[in-house]
Amino acid sequence: MGVDYILFKTVNENNYLYSYNNNQIVFLHPIMHFLLNLNKRNIEINKWVKKNVKRIYEIKNVGKFTKSDFEYYLKKIDFYLDNGYLKDYNIQNTQRYNADNIKFQLANTNQVSFEVTDSCNLKCEYCVYGEYYVNRDKPMNINLNSEIAKKTLVYLVNLWNSSLNRSHKKMIAIGFYGGEALLNMDFIIDIVNYSKKITLKHSYFSYHMTTNGVLLDKYIDFLVENDFNISISLDGGLESNNKYRKFPNQQSAFKVIYKNILLIQNKYPEYFKRRIGFISVLHNQNSEKEIYNFFNYKFDKTPLVLNLDTDSINPDLIDEFKKMQQTDMDSISDIRFNKFKKTHVVGNVVDFTNFVFTYSGYVKNNYLGLLSNKRESKLPTGTCETFSRKIFITARGKILPCERIGHQFKVGSVNEKDIQLNFEKIANQYNGYFDKIDQLCNKCFLKNSCGVCMFKQKIESKDVYCNSFKDYGKMVNLFSINLSYAEQNNEMYYRILNKVNYE
Amino acid sequence: MNNENQWLFIEPYVVITINDKKALFYNSLNGEKLEYSNSSKIYNLAKRLNSNKNSYIVKLSKIDMDDFEIYKFAKNIRNLFIGDLVNTSFSQLKPFQFKPILNIQKGVYFLKKSKDFNVGRHMMQYLNELTLQLNEKCSLDCINCDSYYKQFSFCTKSNKISNELDINQIERIIEDIKGTSMQKIKIIGGDIFKYSELEELNKFLNKYPYLIEYYIQYKNLYLNLDMINVFNESNSLNILVNGDIDFGILTAITELLQKKGLNVSFSFVTSNNNECGKIEEIISNIGIENYTIRPFYNKSNLSFFKENVFINKKDIFEEKPTLNDIFIRQTINQINFGKLLIKSNGDVYSNPNDIKLGNIKIDTIYDSVFNEMDSGRSWWSIRTKVKPCNKCVYNLICPPISNYEIYTKRYNLCHIHR
Numbered sequence: 001m002g003v004d005y006i007l008f009k010t011v012n013e014n015n016y017l018y019s020y021n022n023n024q025i026v027f028l029h030p031i032m033h034f035l036l037n038l039n040k041r042n043i044e045i046n047k048w049v050k051k052n053v054k055r056i057y058e059i060k061n062v063g064k065f066t067k068s069d070f071e072y073y074l075k076k077i078d079f080y081l082d083n084g085y086l087k088d089y090n091i092q093n094t095q096r097y098n099a100d101n102i103k104f105q106l107a108n109t110n111q112v113s114f115e116v117t118d119s120c121n122l123k124c125e126y127c128v129y130g131e132y133y134v135n136r137d138k139p140m141n142i143n144l145n146s147e148i149a150k151k152t153l154v155y156l157v158n159l160w161n162s163s164l165n166r167s168h169k170k171m172i173a174i175g176f177y178g179g180e181a182l183l184n185m186d187f188i189i190d191i192v193n194y195s196k197k198i199t200l201k202h203s204y205f206s207y208h209m210t211t212n213g214v215l216l217d218k219y220i221d222f223l224v225e226n227d228f229n230i231s232i233s234l235d236g237g238l239e240s241n242n243k244y245r246k247f248p249n250q251q252s253a254f255k256v257i258y259k260n261i262l263l264i265q266n267k268y269p270e271y272f273k274r275r276i277g278f279i280s281v282l283h284n285q286n287s288e289k290e291i292y293n294f295f296n297y298k299f300d301k302t303p304l305v306l307n308l309d310t311d312s313i314n315p316d317l318i319d320e321f322k323k324m325q326q327t328d329m330d331s332i333s334d335i336r337f338n339k340f341k342k343t344h345v346v347g348n349v350v351d352f353t354n355f356v357f358t359y360s361g362y363v364k365n366n367y368l369g370l371l372s373n374k375r376e377s378k379l380p381t382g383t384c385e386t387f388s389r390k391i392f393i394t395a396r397g398k399i400l401p402c403e404r405i406g407h408q409f410k411v412g413s414v415n416e417k418d419i420q421l422n423f424e425k426i427a428n429q430y431n432g433y434f435d436k437i438d439q440l441c442n443k444c445f446l447k448n449s450c451g452v453c454m455f456k457q458k459i460e461s462k463d464v465y466c467n468s469f470k471d472y473g474k475m476v477n478l479f480s481i482n483l484s485y486a487e488q489n490n491e492m493y494y495r496i497l498n499k500v501n502y503e
Numbered sequence: 504m505n506n507e508n509q510w511l512f513i514e515p516y517v518v519i520t521i522n523d524k525k526a527l528f529y530n531s532l533n534g535e536k537l538e539y540s541n542s543s544k545i546y547n548l549a550k551r552l553n554s555n556k557n558s559y560i561v562k563l564s565k566i567d568m569d570d571f572e573i574y575k576f577a578k579n580i581r582n583l584f585i586g587d588l589v590n591t592s593f594s595q596l597k598p599f600q601f602k603p604i605l606n607i608q609k610g611v612y613f614l615k616k617s618k619d620f621n622v623g624r625h626m627m628q629y630l631n632e633l634t635l636q637l638n639e640k641c642s643l644d645c646i647n648c649d650s651y652y653k654q655f656s657f658c659t660k661s662n663k664i665s666n667e668l669d670i671n672q673i674e675r676i677i678e679d680i681k682g683t684s685m686q687k688i689k690i691i692g693g694d695i696f697k698y699s700e701l702e703e704l705n706k707f708l709n710k711y712p713y714l715i716e717y718y719i720q721y722k723n724l725y726l727n728l729d730m731i732n733v734f735n736e737s738n739s740l741n742i743l744v745n746g747d748i749d750f751g752i753l754t755a756i757t758e759l760l761q762k763k764g765l766n767v768s769f770s771f772v773t774s775n776n777n778e779c780g781k782i783e784e785i786i787s788n789i790g791i792e793n794y795t796i797r798p799f800y801n802k803s804n805l806s807f808f809k810e811n812v813f814i815n816k817k818d819i820f821e822e823k824p825t826l827n828d829i830f831i832r833q834t835i836n837q838i839n840f841g842k843l844l845i846k847s848n849g850d851v852y853s854n855p856n857d858i859k860l861g862n863i864k865i866d867t868i869y870d871s872v873f874n875e876m877d878s879g880r881s882w883w884s885i886r887t888k889v890k891p892c893n894k895c896v897y898n899l900i901c902p903p904i905s906n907y908e909i910y911t912k913r914y915n916l917c918h919i920h921r
């Protein structure tokens with residue numbers, strides 16, 4: 001399916017055109033909008049003007065215009081036509097992976113993350129390993145064997161030191177996640193010490209951890225000594241905000257966690273400033289505003305605010321799950337823009353930022369994107385390229401491209417003896433998903449600029465469904481909403497283009 | 504045109520540049536332009552239009568529209584599709600125009616600010632051309648031997664004849680550039696035929712998918728005709744012709760190269776009009792088809808450069824750079840970007856006129872690319888950063904800074920700023 005242009009009006013009655021081919025939005029005179037609308041309906045506009053516009057013509061609800069006005073805009077439309085603004089544009093989703101692509105991404109990955117254990121000392125209600133979710137292996141108190149992690153590191157170091165790696169003086173993050181990572185501290189100490197003996201040609205390691213904070217008082221000295229970046233999960237500054245974060249005996253964990261945070265702040269104030277961060281889950285017991293205010297005021301920190309994961313909810317518990325969700329859509333944030341939002345809390349800034357990045361035509365990924373300025377064939381959907389960001393190893397030795405997707409999407413496995421990572425097989429696995437979802441993408445007007453992760457779209461089911469699918473009408477709405485926002489907040493555009501960085 | 508209040512707007516494909524003296528509106532689709540001096544009312548209007556607050560749209564009152572200068576400007580921008588007018592009564596709020604502002608997500612600006620990444624991020628993908636100086640030995644004594652290569656691709660020799668790039672070093676470099684966007688490897692000397700392992704090197708390089716281009720002074724080729732079989736049809740030979748041309752030798756090697764069916768081009772060096780005329784005559788007499796005549800600045804031929812190299816306003820606009828060309832020109836030097844030169848002593852440069860980035864005997868090629876990304880000059884040499892171009896209203900439209908300009912340290916090889 002090819003698409004040419006989108007015509008839309010804002011709530012303030014201004015008219016615009018978005019050209020798919022030129023990836024540019026232009027403000028239009030009402031006559032031009034009127035004529036292009038006729039053009040959209042396959043009416044020959046030159047003939048139409050000749051026939052219908054004598055001396056004066058009234059465009060309904062707009063005003064009266066002269067014949068020469070119409071003739072000028074016919075010329076301008078010709079100019080747009082000559083310069084590709086109305087040209088049919090069909091980016092091909094024909095690109096597919098081969099084994100070399102996958103290997104290349106792994107040689108350039110930014111992070112290796114270990115699910116240190118699937119055990120946890122809390123029983124948070126919304127945990128992705130809990131009863132609400134059906135796409136993760138159920139916890140069986142399995143600790144990841146450090147020999148498996150070492151095997152993985154040896155394998156990866158070969159790639160990172162190879163000429164497939166394109167970066168230099170690069171930080172590679174070793175991430176420790178759980179369950180609750182601190183329940184397997186022996187593993188963490190072993191891997192940190194082991195990693196220090198590794199020779200990296202073009203990179204260096206840094207250590208990262210996400211923790212519920214309960215055991216931090218016990219292990220903080222080691223973590224500080226090794227300059228860990230620690231993300232502590234906490235949903236706000238009140239016990240009630242943390243209603244879902246509790247011990248297995250149903251008692252609230254808030255006081256214990258909060259006490260440990262204060263302990264670190266007092267004992268290691270400089271470290272606290274540099275390396276401690278917070279992750280909050282947004283639900284019906286807190287609000288974005290409360291979360292931001294608490295962490296800003298109390299610790300001078302901007303937390304990452306995450307929504308409850310809505311992927312693969314147990315169908316039997318879906319009503320109960322929905323009760324937990326934050327329903328105030330205006331307050332829903334996105335982790336990438338938290339820093340930005342800290343100083344510019346304005347409704348819809350996140351959507352508008354995404355919009356500017358996608359449709360202004362002025363945002364380039366890198367210098368090659370600037371030099372080629374071509375949008376050639378691409379991979380379907382907006383799914384991250386396999387391993388381009390990270391590689392994730394579960395406590396059972398499953399290999400995944402990301403910790404946020406279901407374990408059914410494993411792409412390999414590792415044990416004490418061997419690592420099973422067949423690049424060709426992975427390429428075929430992904431290509432199979434692409435072939436399947438591409439049928440849907442081909443009917444979607446968002447296809448050229450999709451940011452959707454296919455693993456969140458029931459890709460393995462028979463009838464693949466995409467909740468971001470957009471027909472022409474929905475695209476008109478999308479453009480209209482965002483340009484209406486721009487008209488009211490025009491300074492935001494400059495802040496976004498000058499300051500916002502996805503990285 | 505309606506006489507009520509109007510939104511006057513500039514199209515998003517138009518670039519506005521303003522200096523102390525002038526305002527320029529450049530239509531990047533059709534190359535049309537409008538210029539106004541600072542004494543014109545439009546100069547101030549351009550400043551208003553270009554401000555972030557107004558973002559290419561200002562409101563004009565009936566009184567404004569009655570002003571002949573503004574009326575004429577509005578008429579001109581409409582005729583050249585640079586902008587337009589819309590009666591304000593058609594809308595309830597000021598419209599919004601996407602004024603062109605470039606944002607490179609993984610560009611050095613953001614990478615230098617990043618906590619997690621640095622300028623080394625994916626940097627090797629930018630490397631696209633490598634020049635390897637195999638040696639510095641040569642039996643010729645060309646005048647200006649030490650200067651040609653600083654202005655264009657050319658051989659150069661020195662007294663340090665022992666300098667030679669070790670083939671093992673070259674192999675290591677080629678291994679290191681596997682993940683890059685490498686397109687071309689240029690091989691220069693000295694006299695490359697005096698390189699001890701030329702044949703072995705060519706065999707090795709031919710295993711890779713890069714265009715291998717050899718730069719050979721024509722007299723050196725003539726003296727080593729028996730070695731011509733080292734090259735094959737996938738190589739490219741650039742025959743360098745400078746100084747007083749020996750017609751017989753040039754004819755002989757041209758005929759031989761034609762017979763061999765090799766991919767050959769010629770570079771003729773000239774520093775004055777007389778020489779240039781003779782070169783054209785020789786080219787015509789021998790029947791050379793694939794050639795370039797390269798003006799050479801010898802520090803005493805400025806008038807020749809003014810006549811043949813300097814550009815004027817017409818030249819600048821004739822090229823009709825697109826909006827993306829302009830984005831490139833405000834960010835990188837497209838002539839130098841992605842290129843490295845490795846001299847026979849191992850020193851690495853992004854441009855022979857610039858400072859050393861590293862030495863291949865001590866550092867990896869990654870180190871040199873990193874240094875260029877982090878604090879280098881050649882890849883980032885743009886007109887908005889150098890005098891007097893930084894004050895010129897055409898600095899985004901003008902072609903990238905050339906080696907002539909870097910060599911002469913004079914960035915206005917033009918008839919605009921004398």
